[in-house]
Amino acid sequence: MTTYLLRRLLYLIPTLWGITVLSWGLMQLAPGGPLDQMVALNVKVSPEVKVRLTRELGLDQPWYVQYGRWLKRLSRLDFGQSFKDGQPVLRKIATRLPATLLLNSLAIGVILLVAVPLGVYAAVRQGGWFDRLTTIWVFIGYSTPAFWLALLLMILLGLKLGWLPISRLTSLGFPGFPWWGKAWDLLRHLVLPVFVLAFTGLAGLSRYTRASMLEVIRQDYIRTARAKGLRESRVIIRHALRNALIPILTLLGFIVPDLIGGSVIVETIFAYPGMGRLSYEAIMTRDYFVVMGVVVISAFLTVLGNLLADLSYAYADPRIRYR
Amino acid sequence: MIRLYWKRLKQNRLALAGLGVIGLLALLALMAPHLVPHDPIHQDLLHRLEPPSRFHPIGTDDLGRDVLSRLVYGTRISLMVGFVAVGISVVIGTLLGLVAGYYGKWVDACLMRLVDTMLSVPTIFLILAVIAFLEPNIYNVMAVIGLTAWPGLTRLVRGECLSVRERDFVQAAKIVGLSAPRILGWHLLPNVIAPILVSATLGVGGAILTESALSFLGLGVQPPIPSWGNMLTLGRDYLHLAWWLSLFPGLAILITVLAFNLLGEGLRDVLDPRAGT
Numbered sequence A: 001m002t003t004y005l006l007r008r009l010l011y012l013i014p015t016l017w018g019i020t021v022l023s024w025g026l027m028q029l030a031p032g033g034p035l036d037q038m039v040a041l042n043v044k045v046s047p048e049v050k051v052r053l054t055r056e057l058g059l060d061q062p063w064y065v066q067y068g069r070w071l072k073r074l075s076r077l078d079f080g081q082s083f084k085d086g087q088p089v090l091r092k093i094a095t096r097l098p099a100t101l102l103l104n105s106l107a108i109g110v111i112l113l114v115a116v117p118l119g120v121y122a123a124v125r126q127g128g129w130f131d132r133l134t135t136i137w138v139f140i141g142y143s144t145p146a147f148w149l150a151l152l153l154m155i156l157l158g159l160k161l162g163w164l165p166i167s168r169l170t171s172l173g174f175p176g177f178p179w180w181g182k183a184w185d186l187l188r189h190l191v192l193p194v195f196v197l198a199f200t201g202l203a204g205l206s207r208y209t210r211a212s213m214l215e216v217i218r219q220d221y222i223r224t225a226r227a228k229g230l231r232e233s234r235v236i237i238r239h240a241l242r243n244a245l246i247p248i249l250t251l252l253g254f255i256v257p258d259l260i261g262g263s264v265i266v267e268t269i270f271a272y273p274g275m276g277r278l279s280y281e282a283i284m285t286r287d288y289f290v291v292m293g294v295v296v297i298s299a300f301l302t303v304l305g306n307l308l309a310d311l312s313y314a315y316a317d318p319r320i321r322y323r
Numbered sequence B: 001m002i003r004l005y006w007k008r009l010k011q012n013r014l015a016l017a018g019l020g021v022i023g024l025l026a027l028l029a030l031m032a033p034h035l036v037p038h039d040p041i042h043q044d045l046l047h048r049l050e051p052p053s054r055f056h057p058i059g060t061d062d063l064g065r066d067v068l069s070r071l072v073y074g075t076r077i078s079l080m081v082g083f084v085a086v087g088i089s090v091v092i093g094t095l096l097g098l099v100a101g102y103y104g105k106w107v108d109a110c111l112m113r114l115v116d117t118m119l120s121v122p123t124i125f126l127i128l129a130v131i132a133f134l135e136p137n138i139y140n141v142m143a144v145i146g147l148t149a150w151p152g153l154t155r156l157v158r159g160e161c162l163s164v165r166e167r168d169f170v171q172a173a174k175i176v177g178l179s180a181p182r183i184l185g186w187h188l189l190p191n192v193i194a195p196i197l198v199s200a201t202l203g204v205g206g207a208i209l210t211e212s213a214l215s216f217l218g219l220g221v222q223p224p225i226p227s228w229g230n231m232l233t234l235g236r237d238y239l240h241l242a243w244w245l246s247l248f249p250g251l252a253i254l255i256t257v258l259a260f261n262l263l264g265e266g267l268r269d270v271l272d273p274r275a276g277t
Helices: A002-027 A032-041 A047-054 A062-077 A090-122 A128-144 A147-159 A181-216 A220-227 A234-271 A275-284 A288-314 B002-010 B013-035 B067-103 B107-122 B122-134 B138-148 B149-166 B168-176 B180-215 B228-237 B242-270
Strands: none
Touching: A002 A062, A002 A288, A002 B107, A002 B122, A090 A128, A090 A181, A090 A234, A090 A275, A090 A288, A128 A181, A128 B138, A128 B242, A147 A234, A147 B228, A147 B242, A181 A234, A220 A234, A220 B067, A234 A288, A234 B122, A275 A288, A275 B122, A288 B067, A288 B107, A288 B122, B002 B013, B002 B228, B013 B067, B013 B242, B067 B107, B067 B138, B067 B149, B067 B180, B067 B228, B067 B242, B107 B149, B122 B138, B122 B180, B138 B180, B149 B180, B168 B180, B180 B228, B180 B242, B228 B242
16 A cells, blocks of 8 residues: 555656646736736836836746746745735635535535435436436536526525525624524525535436446346345445445546536635635636636645545555555 | 448437437527527617517517527537537547557656646636636637647547557558558547547537636627627526526527537447447
């Protein structure tokens, strides 16, 4: 396991480095570079000041010096400051990240709780009406634009029926609520965003579970388990599902970037105070360093998610480690 | 060979339905000017936000424009973005995948790390960052979606290529002294075309979804050009007043993307029976 872990960590180095090059390259795309973007927001900057700023920020240096400096600051987790309010980018992101993590982990939880049983049942009754129904349903979920589903739910459940709040994470009087009132309020605000994220993210996992189950059910050890006279439910859950779940672990790694990406749209539409909405606001105001900070941090989170998925895969399936 | 595949595809009713819908949409897009009841960008301020009626089958928007006509014209945008973006990503993805799979060694290692990197940045952030620095318009949207969608395909093509490379006819071609481009184009490419076709079909659906999301956020196709995504932006603005502005454009996206996904999955079953379960 240790050698596997080391090898896996070694593979991370080029990827992490690649992420920094990619992000830095993106920054160079901005017309006129970061300085023009900064100056454009402040009319008081005179040409002389601009020249001085160019020198102070090192923008007159060759690109590799600039990249080196940027990398150095990055290694200290210094992502620069927001143009809009001068706050450090890291702090801005840090205040928004918990909300996004909450949203995404709830969505992953819902996806797992729904998709795995769906996939298992569809596989056990392969070709039956339940299987066919879920297949069609999964396709629809996969093809539904998340923001449209959000709009429809807002109209129906929020405006017409008035059951659920349609924006933000808390109500106006939130600080004054007792703790159970707070929890209830949070929950009500989370229902719609979590539902939208989960509905559109569910398809892949339930189809994969079904395929994985179908594969496992054909194996000899399942026949053996049945031949021993075990109850069918025990064969399916203890013998088949446990093995079928292993490859699904890697899929979880792929779901993470999709969810983080999807939360940009969902957070924006529900005015949810997370990292996704922050990045949208930053893009609309061309708040350059914030955009780059979000790109780098979300990429690192994705790498971390993939790493955890791979490691748990290797932990669950010893064959992987010795390959 | 092709006849055999067609025969198999014909048995897959869902895929066939997808193909039919795509054909219909293509027809709509081509014939749009002859089909629509009104000019899609003609404003009629006396008839703003009218609910569906006989004259405007699915209502009018905030400037009195006919939603149905805009919807039909939106088909053009969606299909164009879908096909062009996928075209770009298929060219890049196939080329890099073939090269990585054929040459192996350090070329492969470098390209695969590049793929890893691209796959670890959530695509939407990549696209949003680029669009933020460029001007949001339909050409940039097509280019950016195409330029960010290739890594998955590269990995796929490379994998296929690795196994085909060891087969006898490729070794024979090498021994005969054929040039690398010729081996890649004539001997490897035809053997990896099936998975490319499947992933391209699914990719069109994905690209249409991405475009609509970008346009919805105001970072894609700009009004007055009608796109399903930017029509939905109006839907959000008039959430309380005009449900028809939200319902129909989204339905159009759903149906279109669904059609491409059904066809793609059907093609997968037909072309690659191993993967089908």
